[in-house]
Amino acid sequence: MSCYFPIPPNFLVDKSSNSFVSSSITVLNYPSNFLKKNYGKLKKKDLYFSIYSINNQLWNKVEEYCCSFGETIEMHRHKITSDNECILVAVPSINKNNPEKSNELPVPYSVRLDKSLIAERASFNFKIKDSSTYYQGEYPYKMTTINKGTFATFDSLRLDNDEYTKTYLLTMNISKYSVNRKKHLIEIYDPYTQKVDQEITVESNSFKHNLLTKKSSIPSSFTNLRAISCNTSIFIPLFLSCKIDNNFVNLTVEHTHPPGSFYWGEKRNARRLYKKNWVRL
Amino acid sequence: MKITKSLYQSLSLIKSYYKERYLKPYALDSRLFPNEQYSDFFLYCNNAFRNRFVAENSYALLLRKKIDIIHRFDFFNKYGSYIDNYQFKDSNFYSNIILPKFESINDKYLSFTHKTILLNDDDYYPNIKEKISFQHRGYSIIYRFPNSLGSVVHGNFGGIDVSRSISCKAIIRNQKFIYTPVYSFNNSSKYDLFFNNPTSTNLSIKIIMNSNTSCYDNQTISKIIPSLGNSFLQLSDYKGTISFESCMPSCRALIITDPEGTFNNYDIFHS
Numbered sequence: 001m002s003c004y005f006p007i008p009p010n011f012l013v014d015k016s017s018n019s020f021v022s023s024s025i026t027v028l029n030y031p032s033n034f035l036k037k038n039y040g041k042l043k044k045k046d047l048y049f050s051i052y053s054i055n056n057q058l059w060n061k062v063e064e065y066c067c068s069f070g071e072t073i074e075m076h077r078h079k080i081t082s083d084n085e086c087i088l089v090a091v092p093s094i095n096k097n098n099p100e101k102s103n104e105l106p107v108p109y110s111v112r113l114d115k116s117l118i119a120e121r122a123s124f125n126f127k128i129k130d131s132s133t134y135y136q137g138e139y140p141y142k143m144t145t146i147n148k149g150t151f152a153t154f155d156s157l158r159l160d161n162d163e164y165t166k167t168y169l170l171t172m173n174i175s176k177y178s179v180n181r182k183k184h185l186i187e188i189y190d191p192y193t194q195k196v197d198q199e200i201t202v203e204s205n206s207f208k209h210n211l212l213t214k215k216s217s218i219p220s221s222f223t224n225l226r227a228i229s230c231n232t233s234i235f236i237p238l239f240l241s242c243k244i245d246n247n248f249v250n251l252t253v254e255h256t257h258p259p260g261s262f263y264w265g266e267k268r269n270a271r272r273l274y275k276k277n278w279v280r281l
Numbered sequence: 282m283k284i285t286k287s288l289y290q291s292l293s294l295i296k297s298y299y300k301e302r303y304l305k306p307y308a309l310d311s312r313l314f315p316n317e318q319y320s321d322f323f324l325y326c327n328n329a330f331r332n333r334f335v336a337e338n339s340y341a342l343l344l345r346k347k348i349d350i351i352h353r354f355d356f357f358n359k360y361g362s363y364i365d366n367y368q369f370k371d372s373n374f375y376s377n378i379i380l381p382k383f384e385s386i387n388d389k390y391l392s393f394t395h396k397t398i399l400l401n402d403d404d405y406y407p408n409i410k411e412k413i414s415f416q417h418r419g420y421s422i423i424y425r426f427p428n429s430l431g432s433v434v435h436g437n438f439g440g441i442d443v444s445r446s447i448s449c450k451a452i453i454r455n456q457k458f459i460y461t462p463v464y465s466f467n468n469s470s471k472y473d474l475f476f477n478n479p480t481s482t483n484l485s486i487k488i489i490m491n492s493n494t495s496c497y498d499n500q501t502i503s504k505i506i507p508s509l510g511n512s513f514l515q516l517s518d519y520k521g522t523i524s525f526e527s528c529m530p531s532c533r534a535l536i537i538t539d540p541e542g543t544f545n546n547y548d549i550f551h552s
Binding site for chain 2: 026027028030031032033034035036037039070072074114115116117118121122123130131132133134135136154156157159165191192225239241242243245248249250251252253254255256257261262263264265266269270273274277278
């Protein structure tokens with residue numbers, strides 16, 4: 001299965017210290033995992049990464065990178081655009097022939113050699129000053145062809161239990177169709193009382209940072225747990241926390257598991273039950 | 282009719298398993314006759330100020346109501362020897378649990394499994410018609426120092442059957458795999474590369490430095506990790522990518538940046 005690699009947004013986290021999260025992705029021109037016996041099948045060719053953004057309802061190629069065989073390259077968001085809101089998607093390609101404008105994202109090229117486990121990945125890099133955190137991920141091509149879907153998770157990774165720390169929910173969604181800019185409501189609610197205490201509106205084809213509002217000043221405990229739900233779209237959620245206390249800066253990022261990964265073997269029934277419980281209709 | 286359907290599903294599963302069995306990470310029996318619970322093999326940092334664990338209450342999440350359970354953690358040292366267990370009672374959907382300290386143990390890193398024990402079977406089983414097997418995939422939060430933010434890393438791989446006694450279902454195959462993380466190591470930073478072995482046999486890993494360097498002889502380092510044990514490689518003055526060669530279909534290190542916390546840049550992530 002081939003994959004796209006969206007480039008996360010840059011965003012301001014602390015006005016008083018002018019602290020920005022500066023984002024980039026690192027990609028590699030080498031299969032992530034393969035059988036050693038297939039080593040001889042490696043194609044030692046350059047790999048291109050076309051960067052697409054949406055403008056006037058079309059995917060526009062805004063940059064192109066070449067990555068030599070066996071090498072990594074890092075693509076910094078600020079070097080591609082100063083617009084921190086627009087979506088940027090890196091599309092791996094075998095040549096430079098991707099269209100300049102298109103209403104569909106080109107199908108990503110895969111450097112896989114065989115069916116070994118583990119998808120092709122990029123490193124999503126987040127930095128504030130000298131502090132950095134990393135997440136290895138991807139956006140599967142198959143997911144970009146899904147028009148409908150639902151999303152449910154919990155804010156169990158938030159760490160904003162003191163005045164110096166903030167937690168952001170980063171929502172990733174890519175549709176291969178550029179006209180797909182539907183708005184979706186994400187509701188954050190108390191799983192015990194069902195009371196909604198934060199609403200976020202997110203578009204299709206976006207990689208948005210959403211500051212999670214603090215429910216109370218009580219240090220983190222799971223009486224403060226909140227469920228997060230959207231009944232119109234799928235997302236890949238990342239939780240990024242940052243602590244800024246004078247010169248001390250610390251960052252951490254991780255995604256929450258999709259519901260299916262909590263079950264072993266046959267997952268369909270469990271996933272259906274889970275979604276029925278936690279997606280607000 | 283039901284028996285025919287079940288038999289057909291089992292035969293399909295066996296057929297697809299054997300078609301590409303050398304790529305399958307888990308034993309066939311765990312897929313054909315799944316037990317109640319499987320766990321990832323999680324990291325515990327013994328030199329950290331605090332280790333927390335975000336544990337899901339799978340029963341409560343499926344029934345959308347509080348259910349009393351015990352979260353049980355079983356800890357193993359670097360040799361794969363059992364150390365101790367820790368239990369925490371709760372009924373919430375998720376629990377954020379401070380794990381115990383192991384000050385008498387000198388290992389820098391330990392591994393552990395997670396399981397949940399129902400306090401009253403009647404809270405769950407009469408309400409669920411299908412057989413559902415759980416996979417515990419929680420999140421470790423490592424606080425290197427008292428004022429640290431905490432570094433979050435999710436469970437990644439394990440397949441350890443924790444339903445009754447500990448039983449490994451991840452498999453070492455007779456084919457070698459080469460895994461290369463998309464990460465470019467920086468020669469001004471220090472790293473620990475942490476591996477643990479969730480299989481029932483010794484795991485042999487060759488760590489391959491893909492860049493020419495004078496720092497490491499022969500460009501490769503070999504590690505043999507006993508069943509349920511762990512090992513790590515201290516890395517510094519190295520720039521470039523690294524590959525891991527092993528017979529485990531999914532052999533990925535956890536990367537710990539600035540492991541001593543000297544440069545205020547402590548982070549843990551899956552490679």
